[in-house]
Amino acid sequence: MELQEYRFRFDELEVSIDIIEKFMGYEPGQAPEPMPQLINEVLGIAHELCDIRGGYIIKQETNINREFKTMHINGTEFDVKKIITNQLRKMDNVALFVCTAGPGISNYSKDLMHEGDFIKGYIADVVGSEIVESAMDKIQADLERQMESRGWHITDRYSPGYCGWSVGEQHKLFSFFPKDFCGITLTPSSLMQPIKSVSGVIGIGPEVRRKGYVCNMCDMVNCIYREKKDTKKADRC
Amino acid sequence: MEELFEKIAHCVEFGKINLASPYPPDMKGQVGADELTKQAIDAGAEPDDVLKKGLVVGMEKIGIKFRDNKVFVPQVLMSAKAMSTAMEHLKPFFESGAVKRKGVFVIGTVAGDLHDIGKNLVSMMVKGSGFEVVDLGTDVNSQKFIEAVKQHPGCFVGLSALLTTTMVNMEKIVTDIKTAIPGTKVLIGGAPVSEDFKEKIHADFYSRDPQGAVDFLKRSVA
Numbered sequence: 200m201e202l203q204e205y206r207f208r209f210d211e212l213e214v215s216i217d218i219i220e221k222f223m224g225y226e227p228g229q230a231p232e233p234m235p236q237l238i239n240e241v242l243g244i245a246h247e248l249c250d251i252r253g254g255y256i257i258k259q260e261t262n263i264n265r266e267f268k269t270m271h272i273n274g275t276e277f278d279v280k281k282i283i284t285n286q287l288r289k290m291d292n293v294a295l296f297v298c299t300a301g302p303g304i305s306n307y308s309k310d311l312m313h314e315g316d317f318i319k320g321y322i323a324d325v326v327g328s329e330i331v332e333s334a335m336d337k338i339q340a341d342l343e344r345q346m347e348s349r350g351w352h353i354t355d356r357y358s359p360g361y362c363g364w365s366v367g368e369q370h371k372l373f374s375f376f377p378k379d380f381c382g383i384t385l386t387p388s389s390l391m392q393p394i395k396s397v398s399g400v401i402g403i404g405p406e407v408r409r410k411g412y413v414c415n416m417c418d419m420v421n422c423i424y425r426e427k428k429d430t431k432k433a434d435r436c
Numbered sequence: 437m438e439e440l441f442e443k444i445a446h447c448v449e450f451g452k453i454n455l456a457s458p459y460p461p462d463m464k465g466q467v468g469a470d471e472l473t474k475q476a477i478d479a480g481a482e483p484d485d486v487l488k489k490g491l492v493v494g495m496e497k498i499g500i501k502f503r504d505n506k507v508f509v510p511q512v513l514m515s516a517k518a519m520s521t522a523m524e525h526l527k528p529f530f531e532s533g534a535v536k537r538k539g540v541f542v543i544g545t546v547a548g549d550l551h552d553i554g555k556n557l558v559s560m561m562v563k564g565s566g567f568e569v570v571d572l573g574t575d576v577n578s579q580k581f582i583e584a585v586k587q588h589p590g591c592f593v594g595l596s597a598l599l600t601t602t603m604v605n606m607e608k609i610v611t612d613i614k615t616a617i618p619g620t621k622v623l624i625g626g627a628p629v630s631e632d633f634k635e636k637i638h639a640d641f642y643s644r645d646p647q648g649a650v651d652f653l654k655r656s657v658a
C-alpha cells in the first residue's frame with residue numbers, strides 16, 4: 200500500500216513545559232527556577248530548530264511465526280522475539296514507521312553544552328526527544344482514525360532495540376522506505392541520523408488492540424524511567 | 437577557613453553558582469561557589485585545599501545522591517556549573533603547577549555512536565573529582581583513543597555507548613588500546629552495557645553511573 204508522509208510545525212505538537220519537567224524528573228509545575236524559564240526559552244525557539252517529519256508504509260503481506268518468534272513482511276524475516284510476536288500475532292497488515300525532529304535541535308543542544316551552558320543544552324536534548332515522540336503520537340493517532348473508519352484497530356508501537364528485537368534489524372526495516380525518506384539515514388551501526396528519530400512497526404487488523412506498554416515486558420533493567428513510568432502511556436522509550 | 441570550604445562544598449552540592457543565580461530557591465540572594473572561591477583564594481587559602489576540601493567534596497556529595505536516585509540530571513548539571521565557574525579562579529594555579537590534578541581521564545562515545553549526554557555527565561563528574569578530562573567527543577575510533585593515550589601517558593580511558601549495535605565496537609577499541617599501550621585501564625558505561633559485557637571484552641571497570649567511575653579512579657590513584 201501507499202506511503203504516507205507527514206510534516207508538522209512545532210506548534211501543532213503537544214510539547215508542554217509540564218511534559219518536559221516530568222521527563223527531567225520533576226513533578227509538573229514543581230521544577231525550581233531557572234528550569235521553567237530555560238524550558239520556556241527553548242520551547243520559544245524550538246519552531247526555528249525543527250524539521251519534524253515522519254511517515255509510514257502499510258504492508259499487507261505479513262505473517263507471524265510464533266514457533267520461531269519471527270515476523271515476516273513481504274518475505275523479509277524480522278527476528279522480533281517473543282514479546283512482540285505475542286503482541287502482533289493477530290495483525291492482518293502492518294505499518295512500518297519512521298519519524299524525526301530533524302537535526303537542528305540536537306545541534307543546538309550540542310552547541311550549548313560545548314559553550315558550557317549544560318542545563319539549557321540538556322533541556323534542548325529533552326525537548327528534541329519529546330518532539331519526535333509527540334509527532335509520532337500524532338501520526339499513530341491519524342493511522343488509528345483511518346483504520347477505525349473501516350472497523351479496524353491498531354496496536355502500540357514496537358521498535359528495533361526494544362523487547363529483545365535487535366537494533367541491527369533497522370537495516371531491514373529501512374529497506375521498505377525510499378532512500379532518505381523524511382531525511383533520515385542509517386549508519387552502518389544502525390544509528391539513525393538525525394539522532395532525534397524513532398522507527399518501528401504498528402500492527403493493524405480487526406482483531407488487534409492498543410494495550411499500553413508494560414515495563415515488565417522489557418529487559419532494560421537499568422532503565423531510569425522504569426519505576427516512574429505510568430503504564431497508560433509508556434512510549435517514552 | 438574550614439568553614440569557608442564547607443560553604444563552598446555546600447554551594448557545589450546544591451548547585452549555587454553565584455549571587456545572580458536564582459537556584460536553588462532557598463539560597464536566592466546569597467553568594468555562590470564563584471564568590472566564595474574567590475574569597476577563599478583572596479584570603480590566602482591554599483588553592484589545593486579549596487579544590488580538595490571544598491569543590492571536590494560538594495561534587496562527590498551530589499554524585500552519591502545521583503547514584504542513589506535522590507536527585508535528577510538537572511541538579512547534577514547545576515552542581516557541575518557551580519564547580520566549573522569556581523574552577524576559573526583556580527585556573528592560574530593549575531597552569532603554574534601549584535595545584536595538581538589526580539590524573540588524566542580520556543573519554544569518548546565509541547565509533548558509530550553519536551549520543552553524548554551520558555558521556556558529558558561522566559566527564560563533568562570526573563572533572564569535579566579533581567581529574568583532568570580530555571573529551572574526544574562522539575564517534576571516536578581506536579586510533580583517536582590511542583593517540584590521546586600516547587599524549588597522556590598513564591591516563592585512564594572511558595568509553596560510552598547507548599545502543600547494543602555500537603556497544604559491540606567497545607570490544608575492538610578495548611583490545612586495540614590494550615595492544616598499543618599495555619596496562620591502560622579502560623572503563624566502560626552506557627545504557628546497554630553491563631558487568632557481564634565488561635568481563636567478556638576484558639575492560640577494567642563498568643559502572644552504571646558516573647560516581648562508580650569516580651570511585652574507581654580515586655581508588656586507582658590512591
Ligand code: B12
Nearest residue numbers: 358360390391394397398419554594596599600625626627
Ligand atoms: C531519550 C531516549 C531516546 C530519545 C533520544 C535519544 C537521545 N539520546 O538523544 C529518542 C526517542 C529519539 C530515542 C530513540 C531511539 N532509542 Co532510545 N532511549 C532514550 C532513553 C529513554 C534515555 C536516554 C537518555 O537520554 N538517558 C540519559 C543519559 C544521561 O543517560 P545515559 O546516556 O545512559 O548515561 C548514563 C549512564 O549510562 C552512565 N554512562 C554513560 N556513559 C558512560 C561511560 C562510562 C565510562 C561510565 C562509567 C558510565 C557511563 O552515566 C550516565 C549518567 O548516569 C533510553 C533508556 C534509558 N533509560 O537509558 C533509551 C535507549 C537508549 N534507546 C534505545 C533504542 C533502542 C532507541 C531506538 C533504536 C529505538 C527506535 N528503533 O526507534 C532509537 C534510536 C535513535 C537513533 N538516532 O538511532 C535503547 C538502546 C539499547 C539497545 N537496545 O540498543 C535504550 C537503552 C532503551 C531500551 N529500553 O533499551 N531514544
Ligand code: SF4
Nearest residue numbers: 414417419422425436
Ligand atoms: S521505560 Fe524503560 S523499562 Fe519501560 S519499556 Fe521503556 S526502556 Fe523498558
